[in-house]
Amino acid sequence: MTATDPSIELMRLINGYQVSQALHVAATLGIADQLKDGPKSYDAVAHACGAHPPSLYRLLRALAAVGVFHESGNKQFSLTPLGFCLTSDAPGSTRNYARWIGQRGQWGSWRNLLHSVNSGESALGFTYGTDAWTYRMQHPDEQAVFDSAMTGNSRTEAQAVLEAYDFSRFECVVDVGGGQGLLLKTILLACPRSRGILFDQRQVIASAGEALTSTELGQRCQLIAGSFFETVPAGGDVYVMKVILHDWDDRTSINILRTCRRAMSPTATLVVVERVIGPPNEMPEGKFSDLNMMVQYAAMERTSQEFDDLLKNGGFKMTEIIPTRSPQSIIVAQPMSTE
Ligand SMILES: C[S@@+](CC[C@H](N)C(=O)[O-])C[C@H]1O[C@@H](n2cnc3c(N)ncnc32)[C@H](O)[C@@H]1O
Structure with missing residues (x-):
């Protein structure tokens, strides 16, 4: 068998869960932070992290074999560019995201993907008997990890959105479902004449x-x-909705859009920031994120045509889709006349 044997390739994909869980453990233990000042022996890392040294060695060598760390002859480990992204302070750090994927609510729900595929229902709801928002409210520790994971992702995405779209022409920016306000803060810092509503x-x-x-x-x-x-603040020149609609099915998303439409003047602009599902056989990240939306919320990522239809039903005309250097695209829309 050669390295390109399809059954070997497929086995790698099948065993992807092992890599995910190994990365989750490495992130939880803070291993990359231990290596950020230079190579260390597995033993020193194990002691610093409170792990069982021979078992931690096995974790490190497995992750080194997939390029996350580098193992040298004397069982010393150092960071690779991938491993650097797991450090807490890396720009766009993925550490908290890796911590989150192994949380009970997330990992336990993916166990029931089959339920979602057979029923169209949320696997999280099936597994834990409640919706994702309530589940996280009931589990504040997981909520905190989720929030930090989303903020980590948002940091890179907010910068990418700002580079791709000029907000300086807007006097008042309303960030609808703006979370901790990272995007709004990024916009306002770059646009000193604008003001914002979170x-x-x-x-x-x-x-x-x-x-x-x-x-x-x-x-x-x-x-x-x-x-x-119910209602969103009136008076904005631009209404931003970043990674909101993918949490909701079409019917609910249309309700959210209509609430926005009611608050907006006819000349205001809507800026939706979401992944746009790519063409067949390409761009797996968006398509797996779509499965994640199915598992968590019985919701979805959407194609450009689906956004066009959704926006139309919500009272908007889609005018433009602008890609960014992050996985998110900027979907620009204008209110349609209500007469
Ligand atoms: C996936 S997060 C996105 C947060 C932020 N826009 C970002 O890009 O990081 C979805 C946001 O929608 C907010 N949200 C959920 N239901 C809401 C509601 N009924 N009204 C206002 N915001 C809501 C959540 O609190 C959360 O901050």
Whole structure:
């Protein structure tokens, strides 16, 4: 058998869960942080992380074999470019994301992907008897890891969005479901004449508050709590919705869009930031993220045509899709006349 034997290739894919779990453990133990100042023996890393040395060695050598660490002859390990991304302070660090994928709610739900595929229902709901939002509220430790994972992803994505789209022409930016406010903060720092409104659920706004208001941005930024199923703040020149619609099915997404549409003036702009599903046989990241949305929320990533239809039903005309250097694209839309 050669290295390109299809059955070997397939076995690698089948065993992908082992790599995921090994990365989760490495991230949880903070191994990359231990190696960031230079190579160390497995023993030193094990002692620093509180792990069982011979077992940690086996984890490190397995991850070195897939390029995350580098093993030298004397069982010393160092970081590769991939391993560097697992350090806590790396730009766009993936450490918290790797911590999150192994949490009970996430890992345990993927165990029931088959249920989602057979029923169209959320595997998380099937597994834990509640929706993902309630589950995380009931498990604050997992919520904290989830929030930090999303903030880590957002850091890279926010910068990429800003590079691809000019927000400086807008006086008032409303970030709908803006989470901890990272994107809004990035926009306002780059656009000194703009002001912003961060809109999210009460408990999220409560925890986002200080980070935004304690800086000079505080004077240009308003925090408003509420639900995008009821009303969103009026008066914005641009309404941003980053990774919101992929959490919801079409019917619910249309309701969210209509709530926004009601708050918007006819000249305001809607900027949706989401992955756009690529053509057949390409771009697996978006297609697996789509499965993740199915598992967690019975929701989905969408193609450009699906966004066009969704926006139309929500009262908007899609005008442009702008790719960014992150997995997210910028989908621009204008309100359609309601007459
Ligand atoms: C996937 S996160 C995206 C957060 C942020 N836009 C980002 O890109 O990091 C989805 C956000 O929607 C918010 N959300 C969920 N339901 C909401 C509701 N009914 N009203 C307002 N925000 C809501 C969540 O609190 C969360 O911050």
